[in-house]
Amino acid sequence: MKKGLRVVVVIALMVGLAAAACASDAVTIVDSAGRAVVVPQPVERIASAYGIGTYYVYALGAGDRLVAAWYVGVKTFGQAPASLRAMEPRLDELFSVGDPNVEELAARGVDIVLADAAKHAAFAAQMQGIGVPTLLLAPETTQGVVDTTLALGAALGEEAAGRAAQFVSDFWRVFAASEAATRGVPSGERPRVLFVGSSSLQVASGAMYQTQLIEAAGGVSVSEDLVGGWNTVNLEQILVWNPDVVVIAPYGNVTVADLMTSADWQSVRAVQTGRVVRMPRIFAPMDTPLPESLLGVMWLSSVLYPEHETFDVRTEAAAFYGAYYGYALSQAEADSFLIP
Amino acid sequence: MSSPRRRLLWLLYALPVALFLVALLVGRYGGGVGDALRALFSADPNDVLRSLILRVRLPRALAALLVGANLAAAGAVLQGLFRNPLVDARILGVSSGAAFGASLAILLSGSALAVQTGAFVFALLAIAVVLAVGWRLGATPLVLLLVGIAVSALFDALLGLVKYVADPLSKLPAITYWLLGGLGGARWSNLVPLALLSAVGLGFLFLVRWRLNVLTLSDDEATSLGVRVRPLRAAMVVAASILVAASVSQAGMIGWIGLVVPHVARAWVGSDHARLLPASAALGGAVLLVLDTVARTALPSEIPLGILTGLLGVPAFLLLLVGYLRARGATR
Numbered sequence: 001m002k003k004g005l006r007v008v009v010v011i012a013l014m015v016g017l018a019a020a021a022c023a024s025d026a027v028t029i030v031d032s033a034g035r036a037v038v039v040p041q042p043v044e045r046i047a048s049a050y051g052i053g054t055y056y057v058y059a060l061g062a063g064d065r066l067v068a069a070w071y072v073g074v075k076t077f078g079q080a081p082a083s084l085r086a087m088e089p090r091l092d093e094l095f096s097v098g099d100p101n102v103e104e105l106a107a108r109g110v111d112i113v114l115a116d117a118a119k120h121a122a123f124a125a126q127m128q129g130i131g132v133p134t135l136l137l138a139p140e141t142t143q144g145v146v147d148t149t150l151a152l153g154a155a156l157g158e159e160a161a162g163r164a165a166q167f168v169s170d171f172w173r174v175f176a177a178s179e180a181a182t183r184g185v186p187s188g189e190r191p192r193v194l195f196v197g198s199s200s201l202q203v204a205s206g207a208m209y210q211t212q213l214i215e216a217a218g219g220v221s222v223s224e225d226l227v228g229g230w231n232t233v234n235l236e237q238i239l240v241w242n243p244d245v246v247v248i249a250p251y252g253n254v255t256v257a258d259l260m261t262s263a264d265w266q267s268v269r270a271v272q273t274g275r276v277v278r279m280p281r282i283f284a285p286m287d288t289p290l291p292e293s294l295l296g297v298m299w300l301s302s303v304l305y306p307e308h309e310t311f312d313v314r315t316e317a318a319a320f321y322g323a324y325y326g327y328a329l330s331q332a333e334a335d336s337f338l339i340p
Numbered sequence: 341m342s343s344p345r346r347r348l349l350w351l352l353y354a355l356p357v358a359l360f361l362v363a364l365l366v367g368r369y370g371g372g373v374g375d376a377l378r379a380l381f382s383a384d385p386n387d388v389l390r391s392l393i394l395r396v397r398l399p400r401a402l403a404a405l406l407v408g409a410n411l412a413a414a415g416a417v418l419q420g421l422f423r424n425p426l427v428d429a430r431i432l433g434v435s436s437g438a439a440f441g442a443s444l445a446i447l448l449s450g451s452a453l454a455v456q457t458g459a460f461v462f463a464l465l466a467i468a469v470v471l472a473v474g475w476r477l478g479a480t481p482l483v484l485l486l487v488g489i490a491v492s493a494l495f496d497a498l499l500g501l502v503k504y505v506a507d508p509l510s511k512l513p514a515i516t517y518w519l520l521g522g523l524g525g526a527r528w529s530n531l532v533p534l535a536l537l538s539a540v541g542l543g544f545l546f547l548v549r550w551r552l553n554v555l556t557l558s559d560d561e562a563t564s565l566g567v568r569v570r571p572l573r574a575a576m577v578v579a580a581s582i583l584v585a586a587s588v589s590q591a592g593m594i595g596w597i598g599l600v601v602p603h604v605a606r607a608w609v610g611s612d613h614a615r616l617l618p619a620s621a622a623l624g625g626a627v628l629l630v631l632d633t634v635a636r637t638a639l640p641s642e643i644p645l646g647i648l649t650g651l652l653g654v655p656a657f658l659l660l661l662v663g664y665l666r667a668r669g670a671t672r
Contacts, residue, residue: 072509073507073509073510075505075506075507075511076505079507097505098504098505197510197513198450198509198510198511198513198514199450199514201524201642202513202514202517203641223640225640226640226641229513230513231640231641231642232517232522232524232641232642232644233640233641233642234368234396234524234636234642235392235396236367236368236369236392236396236636237368237369237640237641239369239388239392240368240369240640249510251507251509251510252450252510253450253451263395264395264396267388267391285509288509
C-alpha cells in the first residue's frame, strides 16, 4: 500500500470511529483504578475476568449478556455449587479459569471486559489497546461495593442502572437498620468476634472485608489490629483474645463440629457457650465484597444479636435472590440462614 | 589445651536443654515466666495455662529441637560427603519434592495428616530418583549434585502448577504459608513419625560419623583405606534425606539452618566429623528453638519460621564468608 493511501485510510477509519462513538452515545466510567474508560452503548457482550465482578453482572440483570465469566472461589467446573448451575444454565459454556487470554476474548467479540485491579493492569491495557473497554475493579470495602455497583450499572445500560440504584438503596437500608439496632450498645459490650478462614488458625485482618461486615453487624473483630490478608495465629493467641463468637468462612474445611469437639478449643468462650457458626453459602462466599455480602451483614447481625430480631434473614434472603438473581431459594437453602 | 575447649563443648550441649526449658515458660498466653512456673506445678487439671504448656508448648518445643538438629546434622553430613561447603538438603531435591507433595495434599485434601504424609512421600521419592539416576552415572558427588538440581527443578515446576490451579481464597494462602515454614501444627498426635525417624537417622549417622572423615577424601584414597565408597555414601545420603524429609513434612520449608549451622559448629569444634556431627545437631536444635519461640510470641500472628531463619541465616552466612576470606588472605 502506498504511503499516501495508507494515511487516507487511517484518517477515514478515525473519522468513522469518532462518528460511531458520537452516534450511539458512549458513557465514561471511572473504574477502581481511577481510569476513565469510554464504554460505547449498548453493551451486548460482556466478559467478566474478575470472579467477584461476575456476581455484580448477574445482580444487575445482565447475566444473559455474559459470553465468558470467571467465578470467585470456583476453580474447576466440578466445584460449582448446584445453586449456581441452576441459576446459570449456560455455566458450562461461560465458565473460565486462570489468566484471561486477550485473543480468546477478542475472538468471542466482547463489548466490555471486567478485570481485577489487583492483577490485571497489563491485561486491561492490552484489551484497551485492541479497542475493548476494560474496567479494573477492586471493591474491597462496603463503599467500594456501592461504587462498583453504580459504575457497572452506568456501564451496562438503563435497566442495569435502575437495578444498581435499587441495590444501593437496599444496601444502605440494611446498614442503617443494623446501626440503629445496635446504637445503644457500648463498645465494651459488643460481641467480640473471631472470623476464621480455611483453617481454624487462619484469621481475618483488620484490613479485610470480613472485619467491615462484623462492624456493620454491631460486633468487634478481636483480630482487627492485624494487618495484611489472612493471618495465621496460634492457639495461645486465640485464648488471649477469648472471643464471644467464632464465625467460620463458607469455604475451606473447617466445620462447627470441628471446633466444638476440639480439645484445644474447649477453653475458648465461644465454644463453651456454643456460639460457633459457619457462614451459609448460596452462590459466592458472602464474606467477599459482592452483592450477596448484604445478606452476610443481615446474617451476622442475627448471629451477634439474636434477641434483637432486626432482620428476618430467611425472608430477606428469599426476596434478595428472587429480586436480584431471579432464583427461588429451596427450603433447605432458606433454612441455612437460620441460626441453630 | 583441650580443657577450655572441652568446657565450651559442655556449654554447647547444655544450650539446647536450657533453651528448651525457657521455651516452655514463654508464650503469648498468661502473665509471664512466674505464672507459667506456678501453672506447671499447679494441681488443678483445668488450669488453661498448664494444659497449654503440656499440650501445646511442650510438643512444639520438642519438634523445634528435633527439626533443628535434623536439618543441621543432615547439612553437616551432606557438606562432608559432597566435599562442598555450599550444599544443603535443598540441593538434592528433597525440599522441592516435599514442597510439591505438601502442596498437592493441601490442594486435594487439606488435612494435616495428608499434608505431612504427602511431604514425606514426595521428599523420599525425589531422593530415590536422584539416587537411582545418579547411581547409573557413577554416584560421584558431582553427578549426584547435578541430578539433584535437575530433580529440584522438576518438582519446582510441578509446585508452580499446583499453585497456579489452587483456589486463591482458601488453598493458595495455605500453600504459601506452608512453604514459609512453621511449627504451629506440631502436636503430640503428629510428633511420633518425626521422633522415630529422627532417632533412626541421627542414630545411624552418629554410629558412622567416623567413616565420614574417610569419605571426605577422594574416592580413590577412601577405597585404598578399605571403605566401600558408593554404598556408604548412598546410605548416608539416604539417612540425611530421611532426617530432612521428616523435618520438612513437620515444619515446612526452613532454609539456612542446614547450610549455616554446620559452618558455625565447624568454627567451634573443628572439622572432625566425629565431633562436628553432634555439635551441629545440638546447635541446630538450639537455634531453631530460639527462632520458634520468637515466631510464636513476638506478634499476635505467627511469624513464618522460614522468614526468621533467612533473616538470621543470611547475615550469619555472610559474616562467616568474610571471616573465611580474611583468614585465607592472612595465610597467603
